[in-house]
Amino acid sequence: MTAQSLSKERLRLWLRMLRVTRQTESILRERLRTEHDTTLPRFDVMAALYADKDGLKMNELSRRLRVSNGNVTGIVDRLVEDGTVERIAIEGDRRATRVCLTPAGRETFSAMAVEHERWINALFEGVGEEDAHHIGELLHCLPTTAHDPD
């Protein structure tokens, strides 16, 4: 196999990943909207916060989700409006704030997460155990910022 055809194969792989990812996101977006009256970005923020009982700082959140700083500001603003999360002052550093799920937010997310996993499980029906694991390992060494704890 030449370097050239390897390059083509990698490009094909990338385009296919992009296609699957967009299609899956589109399906998730639709279901979150119709069945839970929320959006994918909000779900993502809630998911990140759900994992940490003590919440996350804004910049941690933005690094975790791989979106810009200012972006998170807007999403959190809207989540605060409807009582899903709250901003809590950090003592000793008045620049930063900690964002936490409220009890109501935790409850809401918990229900969504169960369904979300079910959706993914169904959508990825064609992927068996050893494949899921194998691909997962491979992706692990793909484009990502160094020292990434996911």
Place this chain on the structure above:
Amino acid sequence: MTAQSLSKERLRLWLRMLRVTRQTESILRERLRTEHDTTLPRFDVMAALYADKDGLKMNELSRRLRVSNGNVTGIVDRLVEDGTVERIAIEGDRRATRVCLTPAGRETFSAMAVEHERWINALFEGVGEEDAHHIGELLHCLPTTAHDPD
């Protein structure tokens, strides 16, 4: 392996795909911006049009790229503004228009495409030939609308 742990493994795979995809897109976006003064959505539209010498109708374009109809309208508007593409009337159907790359647009894209493939090839350095092929096959049967010619 229980059904439950398979479900978890699939979820993990999905999250990892999402992470890699976002990171890769972010890198591409940055390079397209700094080195070619364009955006990823515009690149995507141009790529779709480059493949078809006779261009595509708006709804074909939107289906191909998996984005909403109205979305394509805006991107094409801007590409028309800077002379990259043109809308051509379809004889026999005054509802639809065909969108084509202009000669200048073809030239611009052609140069970008070469670099784009180089970027992907470098980013996916960790994926060997048989892996690229294997994963590609798997992804092929993943979430996608039926009868999809990609």
Place this chain on the structure above:
DNA sequence: TAAAAATACTTTAAGCTTAAAAATTTTAAA
């Protein structure tokens, strides 16, 4: 300790994205 640099976050302007509604044209049906 005062100035400079770094950090954390928000704001802004431009563009992207979606779902839903509207406008136009074509096709089908009565």
Place this chain on the structure above:
DNA sequence: TTTAAAATTTTTAAGCTTAAAGTATTTTTA
């Protein structure tokens, strides 16, 4: 043929996203 239905695209309103600039605070350094 007149009307209804379908198809193609654009418009609209709301929200998402980014990069860059701005504000406030903390840390470093001279």
